[in-house]
Amino acid sequence: xxxxxxxxxxxxxxxxxxxxxxxxxxxxxxxxxxxxxxxxxxxxxxxxxxxxxxxxxxxxxxxxxxxxxxxxxxxxxxxxxxxxxxxxxxxxxxxxxxxxxxxxxxxxxxxxxxxxx
Amino acid sequence: xxxxxxxxxxxxxxxxxxxxxxxxxxxxxxxxxxxxxxxxxxxxxxxxxxxxxxxxxxxxxxxxxxxxxxxxxxxxxxxxxxxxxxxxxxxxxxxxxxxxxxxxxxxxxxx
Numbered sequence: 547x548x549x550x551x552x553x554x555x556x557x558x559x560x561x562x563x564x565x566x567x568x569x570x571x572x573x574x575x576x577x578x579x580x581x582x583x584x585x586x587x588x589x590x591x592x593x594x595x596x597x598x599x600x601x602x603x604x605x606x607x608x609x610x611x612x613x614x615x616x617x618x619x620x621x622x623x624x625x626x627x628x629x630x631x632x633x634x635x636x637x638x639x640x641x642x643x644x645x646x647x648x649x650x651x652x653x654x655x656x657x658x659x660x661x662x663x
Numbered sequence: 664x665x666x667x668x669x670x671x672x673x674x675x676x677x678x679x680x681x682x683x684x685x686x687x688x689x690x691x692x693x694x695x696x697x698x699x700x701x702x703x704x705x706x707x708x709x710x711x712x713x714x715x716x717x718x719x720x721x722x723x724x725x726x727x728x729x730x731x732x733x734x735x736x737x738x739x740x741x742x743x744x745x746x747x748x749x750x751x752x753x754x755x756x757x758x759x760x761x762x763x764x765x766x767x768x769x770x771x772x773x774x
Contacts, residue, residue, distance in 0.1 A: 552705075577760055588751055588764035589706070602760060636705055643758055651696060652762060654706040 549573075552637050552655035559627065560663055567622040567658045569637030577601075578620040579638040579652065580612060589636055595620060596642060627662045634659050667754055667765035674771045681742045683768045685735040685752035695728065696753040696762070697737045706751065709737070739770075747772045 550571045559565045569578065577596050581589035594602035595614040609631075611623040620637055640652040668686045675681045687695060693714040698706040712719045712726045712735075719726045725738040735752055752765040 550705075579760070579762075586767075588767055591761060594760045596760065638706075640760075643760055650694065651708050651711050653708060654698075656705040659703070 550637055550639055550653050550655035552635075552658050554658060555656065556659045556661075558661045558663060559624065561627060561629075563627075564623070564625045566624065567635055567637075567660075569620040569622075569639075569655055570618055571639040571653070572618055573639060573653070574617075575639035575653075576617060576642040577640045577652075578614060579640075580620070580622050581636040581638065581654075583634040583636055583657070585633075593622075624660075627660075629662050632661045667752060667763050669750075669752060669765040669768045671766070672769050672771070674773060675742050676773050677742060677744055679742055681739040681746070681770055681772075683737045683739075683750050683752075683770065685737075685765050687733050687735060687752070687754045687765075688763075689754055689756050691756050693757065694755045695726075695735050696755070697724075697726065698751045698753060698764075700749045700751065700767075702748075709750075742770075742772050744772045744774055746770060 553568045579594050580592040582592055583589040591604050592606045593612045598614045609626045613621040634657045636657045637655045638652040641650045696711040697709040699709050700706050710721050710724050710726055712728055717728055723740045727736045739746055749767045749769050751767045753762045755762045
């Protein structure tokens with residue numbers, strides 16, 4: 547099983563709403579990632595969790611709040627977003643890079659298409 | 664800088680070979696990846712290579728690495744219409760979590 551599952555697939559929210567994106571993997575990976583991808587652009591790293599602790603925050607605005615409740619789950623809580631936050635949000639997971647080897651590649655979910663109105 | 668460059672667009676005829684190029688930046692021990700993204704979908708890992716390798720072949724896919732020029736290429740043999748997608752190369756320095764993606768190449772396969 548090399549699947550990363552993201553829900554919902556599509557989300558439309560108003561600027562005053564609070565919503566959450568969810569991501570799940572059962573590959574035993576200890577690193578999980580959130581990326582943001584605008585149309586016709588490469589993915590941009592937002593957050594990395596390693597062993598359920600926040601390892602990287604790429605200076606993301608506080609209206610995006612990540613959470614890693616356990617080693618299989620990763621959430622992204624959204625509040626007071628702006629229309630320019632509309633994008634495809636991708637979750638990924640990988641082995642811990644402290645165990646470098648042939649299996650440290652990142653596997654991506656299908657993404658959540660977010661539209662902020 | 665952290666720019667990973669790719670040409671924006673490639674068009675080939677079905678059955679021909681496609682070659683997608685990428686220029687990366689990190690000269691340290693590095694993993695280099697190729698991902699495929701179909702419209703509205705996530706990224707599908709195709710293959711990867713470590714910087715101590717020159718070549719890797721996996722069925723229709725051949726990855727070539729020129730470390731001196733920091734140039735990576737992906738060759739797709741017998742290209743099919745189902746190969747039409749955006750292809751991203753990505754680099755990651757060993758021991759880090761940060762994947763740096765290229766600008767993406769849109770491959771269009773003509774029947």
